Amino acid sequence: xxxxxxxxxxxxxxxxxxxxxxxxxxxxxxxxxxxxxxxxxxxxxxxxxxxxxxxxxxxxxxxxxxxxxxxxxxxxxxxxxxxxxxxxxxxxxxxxxxxxxxxxxxxxxxxxxxxxxxxxxxxxxxxxxxxxxxxxxxxxxxxxxxxxxxxxxxxxxxxxxxxxxxxxxxxxxxxxxxxxxxxxxxxxxxxxxxxxxx
Amino acid sequence: xxxxxxxxxxxxxxxxxxxxxxxxxxxxxxxxxxxxxxxxxxxxxxxxxxxxxxxxxxxxxxxxxxxxxxxxxxxxxxxxxxxxxxxxxxxxxxxxxxxxxxxxxxxxxxxxxxxxxxxxxxxxxxxxxxxxxxxxxxxxxxxxxxxxxxxxxxxxxxxxxxxxxxxxxxxxxxxxxxxxxxxxxxxxxxxxxxxxxx
Numbered sequence: 001x002x003x004x005x006x007x008x009x010x011x012x013x014x015x016x017x018x019x020x021x022x023x024x025x026x027x028x029x030x031x032x033x034x035x036x037x038x039x040x041x042x043x044x045x046x047x048x049x050x051x052x053x054x055x056x057x058x059x060x061x062x063x064x065x066x067x068x069x070x071x072x073x074x075x076x077x078x079x080x081x082x083x084x085x086x087x088x089x090x091x092x093x094x095x096x097x098x099x100x101x102x103x104x105x106x107x108x109x110x111x112x113x114x115x116x117x118x119x120x121x122x123x124x125x126x127x128x129x130x131x132x133x134x135x136x137x138x139x140x141x142x143x144x145x146x147x148x149x150x151x152x153x154x155x156x157x158x159x160x161x162x163x164x165x166x167x168x169x170x171x172x173x174x175x176x177x178x179x180x181x182x183x184x185x186x187x188x189x190x191x192x193x194x195x196x197x198x
Numbered sequence: 199x200x201x202x203x204x205x206x207x208x209x210x211x212x213x214x215x216x217x218x219x220x221x222x223x224x225x226x227x228x229x230x231x232x233x234x235x236x237x238x239x240x241x242x243x244x245x246x247x248x249x250x251x252x253x254x255x256x257x258x259x260x261x262x263x264x265x266x267x268x269x270x271x272x273x274x275x276x277x278x279x280x281x282x283x284x285x286x287x288x289x290x291x292x293x294x295x296x297x298x299x300x301x302x303x304x305x306x307x308x309x310x311x312x313x314x315x316x317x318x319x320x321x322x323x324x325x326x327x328x329x330x331x332x333x334x335x336x337x338x339x340x341x342x343x344x345x346x347x348x349x350x351x352x353x354x355x356x357x358x359x360x361x362x363x364x365x366x367x368x369x370x371x372x373x374x375x376x377x378x379x380x381x382x383x384x385x386x387x388x389x390x391x392x393x394x395x396x
Contacts, residue, residue, distance in 0.1 A: 005262045009247040015236030016214075017228040018221075028247075029286055030215040032260055033305070036248050038213030043245035046229070049207040050237050053230055062230055064203045088227055107231070 006032075058129075060105045060122055061087050070103060077101040081164075082139040083126075083155055085109050085148065093141060101139070104129075109142060110151040121151075123158065130162035137165045144171060204230075256327075258303045258320055259285050268301060275299045279362075280337040281324075281353055283307050283346065291339060299337070302327075307340060308349040319349075321356065328360035335363045342369060 003011065006028060013024035031039035055061070056068035063069070070076060080101025084090045090103050106121040118124070129135065138159045142148035156166035172190035173182050182190075201209065204226060211222035229237035253259065254266035261267070268274060278299025282288045288301050304319040316322070327333065336357045340346035354364035370388035371380050380388075 004267070005243075005247050005251055006260055008243050009251075012236070012240040012243040015229070015233045015240055016225050018224075023216075025286065025289070026216075027214050029260075029284070031213070031244070031248065032251060033284075035213045038210070039244060039248050042210040042213055043241050043248065045203075045206050045210040046237060047241035047245070049203050049226075050229065050234050050241065053203055053207075062204055062227075069202070086227070086231075088223065091223070 055107075059103045060107055060125075061090060061103065075100070078134055079136045080139065081129075081135045081137070082141055084141045085143055085151075089141065089143075099139075101137075106142070106151070109145075109147045110154055111147050118154070123154075126155075127158055127162070130159060130164050133162075135164050137167060140166055140168050144169075253305075257301045258305055258323075259288060259301065273298070276332055277334045278337065279327075279333045279335070280339055282339045283341055283349075287339065287341075297337075299335075304340070304349070307343075307345045308352055309345050316352070321352075324353075325356055325360070328357060328362050331360075333362050335365060338364055338366050 009028045010021070010024045013019055013027050014021070016024075019027070031042075052064045053062050054064070056063045056071055057066050058071040059068060061068050061070070065072075077100045080099075081104055082090075082093065082099060082101060083104045083106060084093065085106050085108065087105055087107075090105055093099060093103075104122075104126055106123075108116050108121055110116060110118070110121065130138070138155065140152045140155050140159075142151045142155070152168060156168075159166040170193070171186065172193060173179065173186065179187065207226045208219070208222045211217055211225050212219070214222075217225070229240075250262045251260050252262070254261045254269055255264050256269040257266060259266050259268070263270075275298045278297075279302055280288075280291065280297060280299060281302045281304060282291065283304050283306065285303055285305075288303055291297060291301075302320075302324055306314050306319055308314060308316070308319065328336070336353065338350045338353050338357075340349045340353070350366055354366075357364040368391070369384065370391060371377065371384065377385065
C-alpha cells in the first residue's frame, strides 16, 4: 500500500535532526492547521537554499556566492585567520567576540579511522593560503576534544612551517561556573595556566 | 540589508512548532552538511502536501481526496461515530484501540471568547449526518478540559435530539499511575465512578 501524502510529509520531516515520529506528526499537523503560508515559504526557501548554497572558495563556509561576505569584505583584518571545525562554531565566535579577521572552516576534524585526513579538511588550500604570506596569526579554535586537539596540533605545525604564529583558545573555568562542579581536567588545566593578578 | 539565503532558511524553519533560533540554525546546518537529499525531498513533499491536502467532506480530517480513506472504507462500522477535537486525537484513538467505526474531527472545541461556535466546528454538517439515521452511537472523545467538557455536553444534546446515544470516554486513574500522585479531580471522579468487581 502506498503512503498517503500526509504520511509522506511526516516521513520526510524526520530528516530534521532530533525529530522523531511524534514530533514529525505534530509538525505536519501544525503546518496544515495553522501555518500553511509559513510552510509554503519554508518549502520554497529550502528548495532554493539546497540548490544554491555551496561552499566559499576561500573559507569553505556555506554561501550562495563564490566568495562569502566575510571573505569578500574590505573591512576585515586579512592578517588573522581563525580555523574552526564547523559553520556553527564560526557563527558562535562571530556573535560572541569582536574578532574582525578571517575564518577557515574545516568542515570536520582529523579522524583517520573515519577516513578524514588533511585532504578532506581542505588543508592543502589552507597551506597554499598560508604560503602567500599575508596571514601572520592563525587562531586555532577547534573543539577541546581528543580529535579537535589532534587537529589543532596538526594545524599549529602547518602554521609554523609557513612562519605563521599559531594560537589556541584559552581553556579554564567557565565564567559563572562553580569550581565544585568543574570537571577535573578543566580544573587542572585552569590551575596550571593561572595568571598573575595585577 | 537583505538576508542571505542561509539566514532566510533559518528564519523560515522557525515556523515549525517548538523550533527557536538555535534549533533552526542546527537544522539548517544539518540539512546543508549531511541531508541534502532528504532536505530536497522534504521541500518537495511539503510543497505538494500543503497544496493538495484539504479536509474530508465527511469527517473533516486531513486528506488529499474528497473523502478520506476511513470514511470511504467499506469495512468500517457505519453505526458508530467518534467525535474528536483534532486529527492527532483521531490518530491516537486509531492506534490505541480496536475501534472500527467512523470519526468526526471538530478541528477545535467550542470557545465563544475566541469566536469558535458550533458553525466553526462544522456541527451543522454533523447534525445533518445524525439526522440521516444511520448512526446509532456517538462516542464523544473531546479532551477532559473545561472547553472540551462544554463541547461534549453540547454534542451530547445534539445527539439526543437526533435519537443517537451519546457516550463519553471513561475518566479515572491512568494505568500504571500511583494514587499518591494522581490529581484530586481525577481521583474524586475515579472514586465516584467505581465499578463492582466480579
